[in-house]
Amino acid sequence: MNRRQFSLLASLALARPLPAQTTQPAYAEKYRPQFHFSPRKGWTNDPNGLVFYRGRYHLFFQHNPLDVKWGNMTWGHAVSTDMVHWKQEANALEPDRMGTMFSGSAVVDWNNTAGLQKGEDKTLVLFYTAAGGTSPESQGQPYTQCMACSNDRGRTWIKFAGNPVVPNLVGHNRDPKVVWHAPSRQWIMTLFLDGSTYGFLTSPDLKKWTLQQKISVPKVGECPDFFEMPVENEAGVRKWVWTGANGSYLVGSFDGRRFQAEVMTQPLSYGANYYAAQTFSDLPQDRRVQMAWMSGGRYPDMPFNQQMSFPYELKLRRYGYDSYRLFALPITEIDSLRAAPRRWKDQVVKPGENPLAGMQGDLWDIHAEIEAGQAQEVGFRISGWTVTARWKENAREYSLQNGPLSAPVPLRDGRIKIRILADRTSMEVFANDGELVMPTCFLPEEGRPGLELFAVGGAARLLSLEIFPLKSIWTTASANSTGAIPTFLPPQGLKR
Numbered sequence: 001m002n003r004r005q006f007s008l009l010a011s012l013a014l015a016r017p018l019p020a021q022t023t024q025p026a027y028a029e030k031y032r033p034q035f036h037f038s039p040r041k042g043w044t045n046d047p048n049g050l051v052f053y054r055g056r057y058h059l060f061f062q063h064n065p066l067d068v069k070w071g072n073m074t075w076g077h078a079v080s081t082d083m084v085h086w087k088q089e090a091n092a093l094e095p096d097r098m099g100t101m102f103s104g105s106a107v108v109d110w111n112n113t114a115g116l117q118k119g120e121d122k123t124l125v126l127f128y129t130a131a132g133g134t135s136p137e138s139q140g141q142p143y144t145q146c147m148a149c150s151n152d153r154g155r156t157w158i159k160f161a162g163n164p165v166v167p168n169l170v171g172h173n174r175d176p177k178v179v180w181h182a183p184s185r186q187w188i189m190t191l192f193l194d195g196s197t198y199g200f201l202t203s204p205d206l207k208k209w210t211l212q213q214k215i216s217v218p219k220v221g222e223c224p225d226f227f228e229m230p231v232e233n234e235a236g237v238r239k240w241v242w243t244g245a246n247g248s249y250l251v252g253s254f255d256g257r258r259f260q261a262e263v264m265t266q267p268l269s270y271g272a273n274y275y276a277a278q279t280f281s282d283l284p285q286d287r288r289v290q291m292a293w294m295s296g297g298r299y300p301d302m303p304f305n306q307q308m309s310f311p312y313e314l315k316l317r318r319y320g321y322d323s324y325r326l327f328a329l330p331i332t333e334i335d336s337l338r339a340a341p342r343r344w345k346d347q348v349v350k351p352g353e354n355p356l357a358g359m360q361g362d363l364w365d366i367h368a369e370i371e372a373g374q375a376q377e378v379g380f381r382i383s384g385w386t387v388t389a390r391w392k393e394n395a396r397e398y399s400l401q402n403g404p405l406s407a408p409v410p411l412r413d414g415r416i417k418i419r420i421l422a423d424r425t426s427m428e429v430f431a432n433d434g435e436l437v438m439p440t441c442f443l444p445e446e447g448r449p450g451l452e453l454f455a456v457g458g459a460a461r462l463l464s465l466e467i468f469p470l471k472s473i474w475t476t477a478s479a480n481s482t483g484a485i486p487t488f489l490p491p492q493g494l495k496r
């Protein structure tokens, strides 16, 4: 949600009916993303509370269960065993007298610092903003930070009796992201304050918080994230990464009290369809996986509105002499969706030819390595949407176009490397092994479900091309989901 929408809060119509049910079965609707998460019904925006515990990944999400428009914010909940196939569960947090439920995060309280553990299972803790004044019941209440706990692996959630855990600090402060800082044995919360200001707070027990530092990050607002990562190409070096809702990020060091930014970079992703990204907490093997709201997509006449990005695996690398860069690629778990690929080597594409004629479908994972040759442009047309690489002779970079978006990308060894994840209503394009990501939403062109590969202004040479048709993540089981609380299976294998 952008800031303009806040002015609409007062006029929140809570019970606008959802569009008449389409006759298509749930999850098979015309514009339903087939391997990206979207809610069964109603609106979603930010991913919230991404966390892993005992074999299950939890995705909470800003949700309006009553309308396909933003409002009545509730935390929806979906669970997965691979971050790819999701099953929507009962809503986790409903609006209350303190406000509607705005964005936040989740952690596993491994050391029972809050003292709220009941049995064997660790307490899962959600941090959310109670947005006072955004509903008739919460008129006059401020925006505060609250927590809710689960003692049954995320099946049921109980709001903490001592809420709020952080009183209102300023205006519409919101979107707490909590992380454990092992060296100082305390929790760190980064919180959006207002304008382009954020706070860092610390706590020994998740319940009492102290504001330690404020930072100002020009042109950035809302939904911070904060995490430590190894620098992949510098053995033994780890850095702290702070990200804002628009994807701009800072890389620096953190001593448990103060964050010292060393590098500020441009967003990792190009374009408007990637917002409020968050990374999973408590992933095994030091993994860092991020999901975002693919804001701004259109889904006409659908019973749902908006979708999440595919999960991206993040890597941090030293970049040039004095910088660091995040790289992002789809998580390898996507392999489970792949059908048998078609492969080409040293394929020449002449203007007017389409070597992919006859390939039908709308879900693809495409890997292409293209030599900057005689052609001025090489491109794919997928469901009527165009992704192309354009370059000039002797240029050291090319221009990557994804629909109306265009970004400069450096040529690597005179080559262009592109990966495309094509779903029914989104196209995520990754260049040079994740150096740049262009996520876009689109509406497929009627009657053009196939694949085209084309060259403009001369013959192009594809050093390699590999195309995997992808399967849908929605199964009969998820389609039949009623949103009722499920019976949880015993934890499978993965124990922490």
Ligand code: FRU
Pocket: 001, 002, 045, 046, 062, 073, 102, 103, 129, 174, 175, 222, 223, 245, 276
């Ligand atoms: C970002 C945001 C958050 C807020 C939430 C409300 O999209 O505006 O700052 O918590 O959406 O839905």
